Amino acid sequence: MTAAATTVALTLGAGVANAAATPGAPGAGDVYFPDYGNGGYDVQHYDVRVRYQPATDQLSGTTTILARSTQDLSRFNLDFALDVSSVQVNNRAATFTREGDHELVVTPARQVPQGANLTVTVKYAGIPSQVEVNGYTGWSRTADGALAVNEPESAWWWFPSNDHPTDKATYDVSVLAPDDVQVISNGTLTSGPNPELKGWNRWYWRSAKPQATYLTYIAIGRYDIETDTAADGSPIINAFSTSLGDFEGAARAGINRTNEIIETEEQWFGTYPFEARGGVAAIPGAPGFALETQTRPVYDGRFWRRGGNTYVVAHENAHQWFGDSVSLTQWRDIWLNEGFASYAEWLWSEHEGEGTPQELFDYTYASYPADDPFWQVLPGDPGADKVFDSAVYDRGALTLQALRVQIGDDAFFELLPTWLQEHQYGNGTTDEFIALAEKISGQQLDDLFTTWLFTPERPDLTTGTTLARRSTADTDTTPTRPKSWNKIQQVHTAHADLKVS
Numbered sequence: 001m002t003a004a005a006t007t008v009a010l011t012l013g014a015g016v017a018n019a020a021a022t023p024g025a026p027g028a029g030d031v032y033f034p035d036y037g038n039g040g041y042d043v044q045h046y047d048v049r050v051r052y053q054p055a056t057d058q059l060s061g062t063t064t065i066l067a068r069s070t071q072d073l074s075r076f077n078l079d080f081a082l083d084v085s086s087v088q089v090n091n092r093a094a095t096f097t098r099e100g101d102h103e104l105v106v107t108p109a110r111q112v113p114q115g116a117n118l119t120v121t122v123k124y125a126g127i128p129s130q131v132e133v134n135g136y137t138g139w140s141r142t143a144d145g146a147l148a149v150n151e152p153e154s155a156w157w158w159f160p161s162n163d164h165p166t167d168k169a170t171y172d173v174s175v176l177a178p179d180d181v182q183v184i185s186n187g188t189l190t191s192g193p194n195p196e197l198k199g200w201n202r203w204y205w206r207s208a209k210p211q212a213t214y215l216t217y218i219a220i221g222r223y224d225i226e227t228d229t230a231a232d233g234s235p236i237i238n239a240f241s242t243s244l245g246d247f248e249g250a251a252r253a254g255i256n257r258t259n260e261i262i263e264t265e266e267q268w269f270g271t272y273p274f275e276a277r278g279g280v281a282a283i284p285g286a287p288g289f290a291l292e293t294q295t296r297p298v299y300d301g302r303f304w305r306r307g308g309n310t311y312v313v314a315h316e317n318a319h320q321w322f323g324d325s326v327s328l329t330q331w332r333d334i335w336l337n338e339g340f341a342s343y344a345e346w347l348w349s350e351h352e353g354e355g356t357p358q359e360l361f362d363y364t365y366a367s368y369p370a371d372d373p374f375w376q377v378l379p380g381d382p383g384a385d386k387v388f389d390s391a392v393y394d395r396g397a398l399t400l401q402a403l404r405v406q407i408g409d410d411a412f413f414e415l416l417p418t419w420l421q422e423h424q425y426g427n428g429t430t431d432e433f434i435a436l437a438e439k440i441s442g443q444q445l446d447d448l449f450t451t452w453l454f455t456p457e458r459p460d461l462t463t464g465t466t467l468a469r470r471s472t473a474d475t476d477t478t479p480t481r482p483k484s485w486n487k488i489q490q491v492h493t494a495h496a497d498l499k500v501s
């Protein structure tokens with residue numbers, strides 16, 4: 001490969017050819033999803049510019065990727081599923097082929113030396129709702145538009161990317177859409193809606209902090225958009241589908257408390273990490289769950305079908321710290337997202353006077369009998385098909401309460417903001433979290449984490465290793481159901497509906 005490529009490159013007068021140049025890896029090294037993301041380069045910025053016609057679900061556009069090579073590259077992959085018409089690398093036409101459902105293999109006209117700046121421009125078009133990857137589309141077409149909201153994968157239905165949370169970048173997203181719909185994305189609205197064609201408007205959104213691909217979204221449809229300003233001067237932008245019907249009041253009552261919930265969570269986690277806040281209540285039935293899209297979670301309108309629920313708002317906004325600011329290095333470590341966001345619901349429950357974390361620990365523990373399959377799923381290694389299993393959420397939160405009891409409140413509430421500060425805008429691993437917990441507490445915690453995260457059985461609360469000494473769950477008395485229980489269960493039931501391909 002290298003010898004032939006060198007000959008061609010020299011023949012074309014393409015400068016100094018490098019016999020050491022090799023293809024970038026087709027995956028980012030994820031043990032659960034080995035072909036997600038790619039190797040050989042690091043993205044700094046995406047400029048996504050698309051046009052969308054709701055009537056036909058036609059999406060077309062150009063994405064420009066600014067990246068830096070991390071090796072001598074003969075070629076590299078992007079993750080993308082729509083039809084591509086051209087690719088340019090540093091202003092020269094590149095050749096490209098498809099491999100599998102979502103690999104776009106790009107061969108630049110010139111080999112790329114390590115450390116070089118790359119500007120990759122991809123032009124494309126397609127009908128995303130008809131493009132399946134692993135038999136599935138993460139693009140939700142609605143009666144009035146569409147939602148690109150999904151986890152772990154959503155980008156490849158609307159922009160080419162290095163689709164793994166280890167390669168975070170900033171974004172400009174601009175969408176041209178008919179003027180009877182609104183377009184919402186991450187961050188701040190830097191311009192628009194601006195008339196561009198007769199009957200069409202362009203919206204310009206910017207996300208200025210590093211952001212994972214799966215946390216990047218667009219919501220297109222008929223929305224009421226409401227804006228306000230937070231105490232730090234940053235915008236609060238809430239959007240409510242005009243199709244919420246009977247759910248509208250409860251949805252507004254929940255999402256309108258976003259800023260209060262964030263300010264409460266700041267007391268536990270430290271300063272809110274992003275430049276904007278808010279929420280999107282989507283049309284009931286889409287996307288089928290709520291997702292912690294960066295700066296502005298998206299909620300299926302059905303979250304409010306049984307009345308008011310602030311727990312889902314507390315959950316998704318806790319993810320702004322746990323998952324968005326500090327992102328996964330491996331999808332296997334998903335409890336670092338979901339266990340912590342679930343624990344934030346327990347903290348919010350206490351704040352609301354609807355049950356303490358220990359009461360929720362006791363009731364959760366007692367609600368899963370020892371022979372329940374729940375205990376067979378390891379929160380610290382659930383398997384690729386169980387990334388959103390209830391054990392990741394509930395046993396993840398149980399783990400954190402067991403840790404809090406073990407190390408004490410002072411150490412626990414020093415650990416959380418320290419973890420977030422040390423890994424802010426980056427990534428973290430379970431091993432790193434355990435090491436920090438041991439450092440801050442001065443305790444050896446291998447037994448505790450092994451018991452709670454990595455052992456396929458219900459931990460025995462009467463032994464010293466679990467140290468749930470304040471627990472009543474191991475007695476014959478059934479714990480009282482906390483007032484928050486049903487609302488918290490609604491959050492997790494709907495969240496677990498996520499399709500994982």
Ligand SMILES: [Zn+2]
Nearest residue numbers: 315338341495
């Ligand atoms: Zn979550």
